[in-house]
Amino acid sequence: MKTPTKGDLAEANTHLLEAAPIETQPVQLSRRALLGMAVASIGTLVTAKAVSAAQPRSHGSGGRVGQGRDDGLRYPLQTPASVPPNLQYLDCAPAQVNMGDGVKRWVWAYNGRLPGPTWEARRGDQVTVTLRNGLSQPTITHWHGLMVDFANDGGPLIAIDPGQSYHYNFPIIQRASLNFYHPHPHMLTGQQVCMGMAGGFIIRDEEEDALGLPPAPWEIPLVIRDATFDNQGNMRYNPSGSGFNGQFPLVNGTLRPVLKVDRGIYRFRVLNGANARVFTLALSNGAPFTVIGNDGGLLQSPATVTQVELGMGERLDILVDFSSLGAGQSLTLDCLNARWELIRFDSTGTKGVAYTPPAVLSTIAPLNGPTQPTRTFTFDGMSRINGRQYDHNRIDFQVPFNTVERWRFTTGGNAPHPVHVHGASFQVVSRTGGRGRLFPWEGGWKDTVLLNDRETVDVLIRFDAYRGLYVMHCHQLEHEDMGMMVNFEVI
Ligand code: C2O
Ligand code: CU
Ligand code: CU
Secondary structure, eight states: BBBOOOOHHHHHHHHHHHHOOOOOOOOOOOOOHTTTTTOOOOOOOHHHHHHHHHSSSOOSTTTTTOOOOSOOEEEEEEOOOOEEEEEEEEEEEEEEOEEESOOEEEEEEEEBSSSSOOEEEEEOOOEEHHHHEEESSOOHHHHHHHHOOHHHHHGGGGOOOTTTTTEEEEHHHHHHHSEEEEEOOOHHHHHHHHOOEEEEEEEOOHHHHHHTTTOOOSEEEEEEEEEOTEEEEEEEOOOOOBBBOOSSEETTTTTSSSEEEEEEEEEEEEOOOOOOOEEEETTOOOOOOEEEEEEEEEEEEEEESSSSOOOOOOEEEEEETTTTTTTOEEEEEEETTTTTTEEEEHHHHHEEEOOOOOOOOOOOOOOOOOOOOOOEEEEEEEEEEEOOOOTOBBEEEEOOOOOOEEEEEEEESOOOEEEEESOEEEEEEEEEEESSSSOOGGGGBBBBEOOTTOOOOEEEEEOOSSOEEEEEESSSSSHHHTOEEEEEEEE
């Protein structure tokens, strides 16, 4: 055990001090800002709920607020605006948004949008942006899936206070992929994500360009989550003992969305942005669709499936063929578990794009590593890894740089536990117990793997981008907030 090094925190400190555009006074770096909420106890979860009740409540829609129930109406799928890698500000603040039904609902948003804008960057780009905390509680933004150093990772050790800013500046050094940005302040992540702060981060590269995949408007991000409204129709965070389970789905922040589709191939970039819900995705007619990528980008080869179990924080790149859907016909993408219709596709009858993926999409060099686990992590109860709750001031283990290790994740219960590692992608090599097998969407490079009850999953992992402090945690966000997280240091 070891405490975070002065060097790491001093580096983060320079990011905090170098940018303070919304401050009227220079930002004083407090130990609390760096160590987040080290003094807080689990009681903070209760306090945090009181904060959400303090937001403005007027919506002026004369009581027509809607509770998200299905009234038979469908609303056009919204697509998040895209932003370039050199964005000036990323603001976190309460905002009113329209989820399709015209009602203005209070949420917490990035740049006033739900989901936040989609970043569009290419390998080799430099990302620069200043995060501004307009909430009344600490926050920090993490770039889930991006290979960045400690000071840019936005982990819980560098949460900033209300009114403070944090400057990010990092290069994109990885392959094409869909990533996920969201808040990461310890004990407040579940609330902030649920209230609406989350979005996609797309990276493109030459390898992907060469495939000639269908471009926009046939390439569409689908950020899927669940939600609950309070009796004013505003976003509500009311986790139960088993985490936050919303009453209805939202896709790209749209209630009961419908998308008009041409008769052709669509490329959907799917992200499970829910706090605690696994989505079992399938088309309503049971038709197969093609998985071409996941968390870390393209798979080696396309995989044909009829359903996918997508854990929180996991991503999917799929091709869906609507060419046999005649004008006026519809199909839906459903969650079989929840028995929800997530989105309805209505055919325009117009001819769209044709596309057949090549048999080989990419070359995934298998990691060569130990056959026995280097480390074993048990996900215990709802708040512990290897028997311990997260402690800001404890570095749980150290990992040698550029060395392939075999990590074993195991649990007896209280799943789903989607296990997520910062700082590197991994290759999933085995699953025993529970579902007892690996699935086609778990090939290639992953940063999050779903651990169900009584499962043991082995992954091969190598930290070859940066040395420094990172976290590993359960992406069931209430588990994470309660302490199912560890600090480790790549040395
Ligand atoms: Cu998506 Cu550490 O988080
Ligand atoms: Cu992450
Ligand atoms: Cu968990």
